Amino acid sequence: MPPVALALLPVFPAATALILALFGRRFNHTLVGLVACVGVALSFLVGVGFVSSVSGGAESTYVLGSWLSTNVVSASLALRLDSVAFAMVMLVSGFGFLITLYSIGYMHDDSEVARFFASLNLFVASMLILVLADNLLLIFLGWEGVGVCSYLLIGHYWKDQAVPLAAYRAFFTNRIGDLLFLLGVAFLFAHFGTFEMHAIATKAAGLSAESVDGNSLAAWGALLILGGAFAKSAQAPLHVWLPDAMAGPTPVSALIHAATMVTAGVYLVARLSPLYALFPQIRGVIYICALLTLVIGAVLAVVQFDIKKILAYSTLSNLGLMFLALAADSPGAARLHLFGHAAFKALLFLGAGSVILAAHHEQDVRKLAGVLKHLPITRAAFWIGCIGGVGLVPFLAAGFFSKEMVLEAVAESPLTLGSLVVSGETLKWIITAVEVLSAVYMFRLLGYLESNVPGEAAKGRHGHAPHEDSLTVKLVLGILCVVGLGFGFISAPASFGGSGSGFFAMINGGEQMPEGPSFLHALPAAIVALIVSTLTFRVFSNASKRKALLRRLANFPQSSGGPLATKFFFDVVYEAALFAPLRALGRFCASVVESVAEGGFELLGGAGQVGSALLRLVMNGKIQHYAAVLLAAVFLMLLLLPGR
């Protein structure tokens, strides 16, 4: 595949997005979806053609032209495909295609499909630019693009009152991150003299940790870019937008907020990992924020009743896990979990979409009790997804090996931030404990859905039980079930006798897969997870046991203003510290402008009145008056003009 075809990768979905934006309203709904699928499919196919160009550590670069060229700065529009980018391209276009296909069925009754699919395609195009970008400026282009599309897609059901606000919050939080990102880019450029990520990584790898000052431009640049990555990947404290983003349609949650956009931050930091390897203090910051995110996500997921919110907080938790791997200076483990998480989380979200569709857009888990009985393919999807998400069983569970690898990496890398030092082993036990919660929330969800006593939705309407209607939904779920199952196999390390090293090498640019834990080493954690899962499932799937448990929990004093209900107070703090002052500032400015404008206009009017009063004295209609004025002027001129 010639390098010029790299440019085609984002062009195909962008072109279909344009077509749909201009003419989509005249097509019927299926045609709109098909056009969108074709755009992404073409990208996928062209991407596949590049597999030989990236084997064995080779890479393919295509330069479109120079973007900025001045004496001081220069950047070019260059796309670069190495095996890491290749894997991401496959992920984005592959999952993009499957989810677009799914959406044909899911969004069939929607009235604004053209805009939806156009935004979806534009998202794929922007994400591809992000992944293929050679330099930090071009990646920012894709960064912004995915932010805008995320806003458009979250706000799809804009007629609902709460939705535009959620979309706005997502965009606004991203904006804060973008500001930090740009500052970071500037600092990095000042230190390294280039925008190209590969060049920066190579230069950083050439330095040793002792030779670089912690206050240098490179350190500040790394820290600021981290801010941008945190906003995009929803790490604390910039995580508040992700649960609200569930206001968008479910395919959007699956694609953007599980598999692709939120992983952009992980991708960027992983690309620059040699830079972060130089600064243990900055990695300490990542540790803290990621741990916070991990805990917040896991704890809040246990107490949610909305099926999508449970999955959203689970995503938050898993993103925290990815950043923990990055904090432990193991980008390989982070990338492995990125792919694994995409596999099972997309499956779960799409399964949830199928449930929501069958239950006529009911999302409360209590009302959805027992609904999976009527939805066989969705049932399979949920079981595979939950087992994979918890990482219960090696080989069959998608998340098993990736989580193990993260834990191993953390164990070897202590947290150092200032005078705070936490050993790796301690961290590993903390994380394992939190991961037990993941078993709880996952199987709580599964328990509700498999409950023995059907809830309202499971009883169906007008005598019809809920059923799986849409062909594309079932098809895509089926494909993703296979992917979810298969991931466990391709990610297994050598110590388990698996062939994961090939996949690992591909997604990590030829890096060798580290020795995984031995089977015995991993056994205790697996057994604990199994016990907890089974217990949780049995309690929650049995309606009477579930009700008994909830009654007992209700005896605990709980305040509705407590940390769980207010999502650990983040929203309150943001409102008080940021939003309320900004609103007050806006009101003040408006009042100033109003009074200035009013005052200005009154002044103008007054001046006009004064002027006209003066004129009225002169213009009185008496001809001899005019003649007198004329004569007076002439005499004045004669007398006062000298020498004439």
Next chain:
Amino acid sequence: MSELALNNGLFSASATLIVLFSLLVVLARNPVRSTLLLIMSFLPTSLIYVMLKAPFVGILQILVYAGAIMMLFTFVVMMVNPRPEENELGHLPGADPAGTRRIELNVLGGLAIAGIPLIIMVRSAAANLPLGPEHPSEFGELSSISKLIFENPMENPLTVSFELISFLVLVGIIAAINFSRRDPSHKKGTP
């Protein structure tokens, strides 16, 4: 008497008459009287023009000014025929004798304030100006003037402007006829 003294005497007398008659023109109550007095003021003016070596101009003054323009005024005065008491210091209701007096005094004062410095300025400037050269023999005669205007008509700007002035007069005539025509089909009498 010497020629100089004769000139001075004639000039003095004519000047006095001109000023006298002009004053009477603006002060007379009867419009017919005003017009006549103006005509009479043209006679000494013509005399001074002849003394100023401008005989043709002197004739023109009588012929055109007194003969044509004043005829116009006379006709109009007859047509409009304002009654004498309507004219000045009116005794009609709505007239304002005190106001008119005030206007008159104001104007007088203003003209005095402007005029006296003007006269002083003019006299001092005139005293300092050098006299021009001797006049050629046919100075001011019709032949000389017509030579001035019409010689070399192609390059002479005076020819063109002379013709334009006659055109201007024609335009004035046409305009005046046009807007003062009484058209019976219009209701309000404005053409």
Next chain:
Amino acid sequence: MFDFNLANCLTLSVIVFLVGCYGLLTRRSLVMILLSIEVVLNGVNFSLISFNHFLWGTREFGHYLYMLSIGVAAAEAAIGLGMAIVFFRNYRDISRERASRLSEGES
């Protein structure tokens, strides 16, 4: 009594001009205002001729300007008197007060 020189001629011209201005600003009837303008022009023409006599010597430009002046005066008198006639036809009154109230419409 007065010498026949430029200064006196110009003084005469200015005095006649001022007299005419007085009439222009004071008279009540439109036709009389126009007559006063003729007085003004008379004074101005006098200055033209006297300048030419005393200062220029060879050619009679001043006389030519005089002819222009009376040409313009004729045209202006014709039009002005025409307007006065029209005014009279409409309002039966040629006073300056009536002319000031022209913007108010009929009567």
